[in-house]
Amino acid sequence: MRTAYSVETVRAAERELMDRLPDGVLMQRAAAGLAAACADLLRRRAPGRVYGARVVLLVGSGDNGGDALYAGARLARRGAGVAAVLLAPGRAHAPGLTALLAAGGRVADDPFDATAAADLVIDGITGIGGRGGLRPDAVPVARAARGSGAVVVAVDLPSGVEAGSGEVVGEALRADATVTFGTYKPAHLIDPAREYAGAVRLVDIGLGAVLPSVPELEALQHADVARLLPVPTGESDKYRRGVLGIVAGSARYPGAAVLAVAGALRGGAGAVRYVGPAGDAVIARFPETLVHTGPPAKAGRVQAWVVGPGLGDEPGVRDAVASDVPVLIDADGLRGLDAAAVRARTAPTLLTPHAGEAAALLGIPREEVESARLTSVRELAARYGATVLLKGSTTLVASPDTSEPVRANATGTPWLATAGSGDVLSGLMGSLLAAGLTALDAGSVGAYVHGLAGRLAARGAPTSAEGVAASVPAAWRDIASGP
Ligand SMILES: NC(=O)C1=CN([C@@H]2O[C@H](COP(=O)(O)OP(=O)(O)OC[C@H]3O[C@@H](n4cnc5c(N)ncnc54)[C@H](OP(=O)(O)O)[C@@H]3O)[C@@H](O)[C@H]2O)[C@@H](O)CC1
Numbered sequence: 001m002r003t004a005y006s007v008e009t010v011r012a013a014e015r016e017l018m019d020r021l022p023d024g025v026l027m028q029r030a031a032a033g034l035a036a037a038c039a040d041l042l043r044r045r046a047p048g049r050v051y052g053a054r055v056v057l058l059v060g061s062g063d064n065g066g067d068a069l070y071a072g073a074r075l076a077r078r079g080a081g082v083a084a085v086l087l088a089p090g091r092a093h094a095p096g097l098t099a100l101l102a103a104g105g106r107v108a109d110d111p112f113d114a115t116a117a118a119d120l121v122i123d124g125i126t127g128i129g130g131r132g133g134l135r136p137d138a139v140p141v142a143r144a145a146r147g148s149g150a151v152v153v154a155v156d157l158p159s160g161v162e163a164g165s166g167e168v169v170g171e172a173l174r175a176d177a178t179v180t181f182g183t184y185k186p187a188h189l190i191d192p193a194r195e196y197a198g199a200v201r202l203v204d205i206g207l208g209a210v211l212p213s214v215p216e217l218e219a220l221q222h223a224d225v226a227r228l229l230p231v232p233t234g235e236s237d238k239y240r241r242g243v244l245g246i247v248a249g250s251a252r253y254p255g256a257a258v259l260a261v262a263g264a265l266r267g268g269a270g271a272v273r274y275v276g277p278a279g280d281a282v283i284a285r286f287p288e289t290l291v292h293t294g295p296p297a298k299a300g301r302v303q304a305w306v307v308g309p310g311l312g313d314e315p316g317v318r319d320a321v322a323s324d325v326p327v328l329i330d331a332d333g334l335r336g337l338d339a340a341a342v343r344a345r346t347a348p349t350l351l352t353p354h355a356g357e358a359a360a361l362l363g364i365p366r367e368e369v370e371s372a373r374l375t376s377v378r379e380l381a382a383r384y385g386a387t388v389l390l391k392g393s394t395t396l397v398a399s400p401d402t403s404e405p406v407r408a409n410a411t412g413t414p415w416l417a418t419a420g421s422g423d424v425l426s427g428l429m430g431s432l433l434a435a436g437l438t439a440l441d442a443g444s445v446g447a448y449v450h451g452l453a454g455r456l457a458a459r460g461a462p463t464s465a466e467g468v469a470a471s472v473p474a475a476w477r478d479i480a481s482g483p
């Protein structure tokens with residue numbers, strides 16, 4: 001499990017740890033880890049060694065710049081030519097600057113000449129103290145660094161991103177790699193900031209001992225998902241594995257029903273009951289489906305419902321919302337959803353909007369949801385008293401219980417932005433709900449498997465929703481077979 005803590009929690013933990021340690025020890029630990037990561041990159045890429053490499057430090061006015069300066073001093077002692085670009089001359093971390101100069105580093109005369117000739121740029125403009133994107137004077141230097149062909153390594157966070165929310169307000173510096181300290185921050189797990197960070201490396205500075213046990217955010221890894229995937233045993237029969245009911249499809253969108261059933265069958269339900277007008281299309285593709293044309297309440301016993309994909313204005317949502325088993329509500333099922341009815345449910349509810357649907361539910365513009373995904377998903381979970389999965393390039397899943405960390409998933413690929421892939425995801429998560437996973441687990445495990453299936457289906461070329469569904473078994477096997 002990857003875990004991330006809010007900036008306030010990180011600061012409090014750092015203060016507690018600093019009180020127990022001699023002055024400057026934490027920054028030295030951070031700088032040592034940063035320098036080691038940079039040396040690694042210089043060895044693996046041009047020029048192939050630290051000695052003689054040209055390193056440029058972008059140094060802001062805070063401790064993030066201090067980390068960069070001390071790491072620069074370490075690289076200078078190993079023979080690198082290190083030049084510091086001071087974005088706030090006179091306010092740069094003074095002991096760090098002294099250390100750099102003592103180690104043979106220098107202050108750059110011209111930031112643009114320096115970055116143009118660099119093999120490696122260390123971005124120490126801002127870390128967790130940065131607010132509101134890069135300031136105007138930093139923007140041209142950051143652009144020059146990015147355009148220079150040098151490897152860009154961000155210290156703690158790519159400068160310009162909001163550490164606690166993953167928002168990017170204005171301009172930020174895109175890094176090839178980020179070296180962070182003590183713990184991940186939300187920006188490392190949530191888009192758009194996550195994308196700016198590149199490959200993230202975590203350096204242990206001893207913070208784990210003073211961090212609270214419950215993080216703000218977590219991201220499941222292969223081993224976590226493997227533990228949660230339902231596996232049938234000798235005692236299993238199709239009913240014990242879970243029967244999933246799907247209310248989806250319409251005369252206009254019969255394919256949504258087929259794709260939701262496809263996801264459900266690959267998600268391990270013992271049986272799938274389809275309820276709606278697209279029964280013929282479903283049976284033609286998946287003859288194992290149990291088809292019912294009446295209202296959901298009369299369809300027979302199920303362990304969970306999925307309602308909404310391609311539903312148009314077909315009825316069925318109310319029946320499912322009134323049922324006493326877990327219900328996943330997606331797509332058309334979310335339109336005009338009655339918050340009071342959802343809050344009154346006794347069994348778990350999982351709402352799965354994309355940003356547009358989430359915006360409609362919250363009554364705000366879509367861009368607001370996209371730039372503040374963490375706040376949006378939490379707000380929806382609170383309003384509906386339901387678990388909410390917000391789709392997108394990183395998918396977030398929030399429980400209505402605010403003591404539970406929000407789960408972030410980044411296994412997907414932009415190739416998943418193809419019509420119907422959300423329908424497959426609904427069926428897949430529905431099966432997991434029917435198997436008895438909690439809404440938080442069903443959502444986050446479903447998103448993980450779906451994202452990986454999307455990658456396997458695409459492998460760098462366009463794929464279709466059907467292709468994603470067909471790759472779910474391969475993703476499942478990959479996860480179950482271990483790291
Ligand atoms: N604490 C610890 O134990 C450890 C901390 N560590 C390190 O410290 C980092 C946090 O350091 P920090 O608190 O000094 O803040 P930091 O991110 O350097 O930036 C704040 C400065 O930038 C400025 N500024 C703000 N916004 C800006 C913008 N948009 N564009 C440009 N400038 C902007 C603002 O100044 P202002 O101009 O507003 O007065 C302020 O002075 C952390 O990320 C990690 O790297 C590690 O060594 C491990 C141990």
Ligand SMILES: Nc1ncnc2c1ncn2[C@@H]1O[C@H](COP(=O)(O)OP(=O)(O)O)[C@@H](O)[C@H]1O
Pocket residue numbers: 331354391392393394395412413414415416417418419420421422423424425450
């Ligand atoms: N840029 C992206 N990167 C990764 N995954 C994405 C991206 N865009 C969309 N997705 C994923 O693709 C799926 C699309 O679902 P949805 O928006 O409901 O589409 P549809 O309604 O056409 O089925 C979701 O799982 C979402 O997380």
Ligand SMILES: [K+]
Pocket residue numbers: 064123124125126127154155156157158159
């Ligand atoms: K930085």
